[in-house]
Amino acid sequence: MEYIGSSYRGGTKNGRKDGKGEYTFPTDTKYVGEVKDGMFHGKGVLLFPNGSRYEASWENGKAKQGSLTFADGLQYLDNDWDYCNGYDRRFYTERCSGLRPAGESQVTDLHPPRDIPDGCYDCGDGFYDPTSRVVTSYAGRFLRNAGETENNIFEKLFQLCDS
Known part of the structure; x- marks a missing residue:
């Protein structure tokens, strides 16, 4: 794993990842949860470097059911998703945190950017x-x-x- 820049901390069985563990990808995305026979299996969460998270139930490395929460706290909904799409976030951060004072621009959700x-x-x-x-x-x-x-x-x- 060190050759590709990933790492694993957690349980093993017969030389394979098994039990509870934390797998870090080369991109700093982390999986924290249950693993079985070297694959994500059971309950686990992917933590992305930008602060977003994907919590899911996994079977043999595939997510079967899960939910995505963006870094700004907005939760993605599979059905009736009319709140936000690729073109329109409808000022979600401003709704949650309020507007910045006059003269302070908000070119990103991070403050300070x-x-x-x-x-x-x-x-x-x-x-x-x-x-x-x-x-x-x-x-x-x-x-x-x-x-x-x-x-x-x-x-x-x-x-x-x-x-």
Whole structure:
């Protein structure tokens, strides 16, 4: 596991993950819960670096039933999801926390917002540098080279933001 940047702390049986444990992915996403025969099995939660969480019942590594809660506390609903979609979060953070005082911008849900390195853009799991086409974690670790599709999406978004 150390070769791919993941780690595991917890019970084992016959050399495989078994019982209760904590598995950390190379992206710093963590699974905390029950494992059986090396797979997520039973009750467990995925904790994402951005603060979101997915609690589920797992069977042989697959989520059978679960619920997603965004970092800002909004819970995703499978049915009748008319509150929020990819285009409209309807000022959820402002509804929960109130408006910022005049003169304080709110360009992100974080307060204070992250410092974005010059020439880079916040892309959700880290910072994207359009010159090197590399995504770096917020802690400064290499995450990935942006592929052609991802780079094209970034370029189009940044053109919209800069215009």
